[in-house]
Amino acid sequence: MSLLDGEALAKMQRLELIARGVVEGFISGRHKSPYKGFSVEFAEHREYVPGDNIRDLDWRVFGRSDRYYIKQYIEETNLRSLILLDASGSMKYTGDLAAKHNGELLSKFQYARMLAASLGHLMIHQQDAVGLATFDTSLRRYIPARSRASHLRVILAELAATEPGAETSVAKIFHDLADRVRRRGLIVIISDLFDNVDEILKSLHHFRYRRHEVLLLHVMAEEELTFPFDRWSVFKNLERSGHHIPLDPLSLRSEYLGKVRNFIRRLEIGCGQMNIDYVQMSTKQNFDIALAHYLAQRMSRAR
Numbered sequence: 001m002s003l004l005d006g007e008a009l010a011k012m013q014r015l016e017l018i019a020r021g022v023v024e025g026f027i028s029g030r031h032k033s034p035y036k037g038f039s040v041e042f043a044e045h046r047e048y049v050p051g052d053n054i055r056d057l058d059w060r061v062f063g064r065s066d067r068y069y070i071k072q073y074i075e076e077t078n079l080r081s082l083i084l085l086d087a088s089g090s091m092k093y094t095g096d097l098a099a100k101h102n103g104e105l106l107s108k109f110q111y112a113r114m115l116a117a118s119l120g121h122l123m124i125h126q127q128d129a130v131g132l133a134t135f136d137t138s139l140r141r142y143i144p145a146r147s148r149a150s151h152l153r154v155i156l157a158e159l160a161a162t163e164p165g166a167e168t169s170v171a172k173i174f175h176d177l178a179d180r181v182r183r184r185g186l187i188v189i190i191s192d193l194f195d196n197v198d199e200i201l202k203s204l205h206h207f208r209y210r211r212h213e214v215l216l217l218h219v220m221a222e223e224e225l226t227f228p229f230d231r232w233s234v235f236k237n238l239e240r241s242g243h244h245i246p247l248d249p250l251s252l253r254s255e256y257l258g259k260v261r262n263f264i265r266r267l268e269i270g271c272g273q274m275n276i277d278y279v280q281m282s283t284k285q286n287f288d289i290a291l292a293h294y295l296a297q298r299m300s301r302a303r
Contacts, residue, residue, distance in 0.1 A: 047067070047068065079123070079126075079128040079129065079185060079186060080128070080129045080130075080131075080145045080183055080184075080185035080186070081123055081128060081129065081130045081131070081145060081185055081186040081187070081188060082130070082131045082132070082133060082145060082177070082181055082185065082186070082187055082188070083116050083119060083120060083130065083131070083132050083133070083155075083188045083190065084133050084135065084173075084174075084177065084187065084188065084189045084190065084191070085112060085113070085116050085132065085133070085134045085135075085159070085162070085190050085191075086109075086112065086135065086136075086168070086170070086189075086190060086191030086192060086193075086219075087109065087134045087135060087136050087140060087162050087163070087164050087165060088135070088136040088137070088164060088165065088166060088167060088168040088192075088194070089136070089164055089165060089166060089167065089168075090108070090164075090168060090192055090194050091107065091108045091109035091112060091164040091191075091192060091219075092107055092108070092109060092164045093107060093108055093221050093223075093224070094106065094107040094108075094221070094283075095221045095222060095223040095224075095283070096223075097221070097222035097223055097228075097283075097284050098111070098221060098222065098283040098284060099111070099283060099284060099285060099286045099287065101114070106283055106287070107164075107283075108192055108219050108220070108221055108283055109163075109164045111219055111281075111283045111287050112190040112191070112217075112219050113159050113162070114287050114288075115190050115217060115219070115281075115287055115291055116132070116155075116159055116188075116190055117155075117156055117159055118287075118288070118291055119188060119291075120132070120152055120155045120156070120159075121152060122295075124147065124149060124151065124152045127147055128147060129145035129146055129147040129185075130145055130146070130147075130151070130152075130155065131143050131144050131145035131146070131155075132155050132158055132159070133173075133177060134158070134162050135169070135170075135173040136164070136165050136166040136167060136168060136169070137166045137167050137168070137169045138169065138173070139173055139176060139177070140162070140165075141158055141162070142180075143155065143158060145185070168194050168195055169195070170191060170193055170194070170195035170199075170200055170203070171195055171196065171199035171200050171202065171203040172203075173203075174189075174200070174203030174204065174206065174207065175202075175203050175206050177207075178203070178206035178207050178209070178210050178212075179206075181210070181212070182210070184210070184211045184212060185212055185213070186212065186213045186214075186215065187207050187212045187213070187214045187215070188215045188217070189214065189215070189216045189217065190217045190219060191216075191217075191218070191219065192218070192219055192220055192224075193216075193218055193267065197263055197266050197267060197270075200267070201266075201267070201270040201271075201274075204216070204270070204271065204274060204276060205274060208274045208275070208276065214271075214274075214276040214277070215276075215277045215279070216267075216271060216276055216277065216278045216279065217279050217281055217294075218264070218267065218278065218279065218280050218281060219281045219283065220280075220281070220282060220283070221282070221283050221284075222282045222283060222284035224260070225260065225282055226257075227249065227253050227256050227257055227260075229249035229253075230249065230250060231248075231249070232246065232247070232248050232249075233246070233247070233249060234246045235247065264280060268280075277294075277298070279294050
């Protein structure tokens with residue numbers, strides 16, 4: 001486990017409480033529904049026989065054929081997952097429209113870190129193996145996937161100790177990790193994806209070529225999505241010290257928003273073509289609500 005000072009240790013403990021609260025709240029909110037989470041893939045149907053759980057009946061098939069069929073699943077009790085967390089300088093951005101936690105506006109990185117902590121807790125809760133990779137220009141930290149309950153504290157300690165730093169090199173890191181992680185599993189990417197979109201899609205294809213399932217949580221600040229600025233301002237480059245540009249935002253809002261919409265649309269289309277779950281997230285929405293909404297959708301697809 002990383003050596004933590006008092007502030008980092010307190011941060012880790014807060015992360016642990018937040019993650020537990022999000023996961024337990026989500027699970028209890030499912031009532032008596034079968035909890036399938038990430039670790040189950042639909043495989044095929046077979047005919048119902050007495051003794052089968054009627055909750056596994058496929059009523060759509062019954063409606064078409066008037067016969068009872070059971071949905072069979074491949075239970076991957078040792079699912080291996082790797083969370084890739086963007087720790088580049090651009091993730092430091094907070095803005096005035098971000099959601100608050102304990103009265104504090106969340107930066108993109110704080111938002112992403114809480115998503116990572118919650119997903120790590122969820123996967124360990126399911127007795128699945130989870131690992132963590134943090135990156136900016138290069139791979140900063142790589143923690144292999146483990147399923148032990150104690151491993152969660154290793155993940156949380158690293159999340160607590162990590163702060164956003166240098167420039168982004170998204171595509172290169174993804175290619176490197178696709179070569180490194182050979183065993184098929186789930187790759188969870190949490191990033192603002194500030195890189196060349198064509199290169200990003202090529203690197204995502206590399207994961208799919210390796211037969212990984214991919215979940216892409218695209219975290220952006222609300223200001224990056226709506227560009228609400230209306231007066232001359234100095235815009236600072238958070239990835240290059242001393243690099244800033246004074247400009248009139250009104251003169252370029254239309255062009256900027258067009259580029260952002262095109263960027264997101266190309267990501268959505270590219271991910272759809274590769275059967276990758278693409279989830280657009282704004283830091284304006286509480287991270288637990290955004291995550292629970294996605295998980296509920298994922299579970300409904302698995303039924």
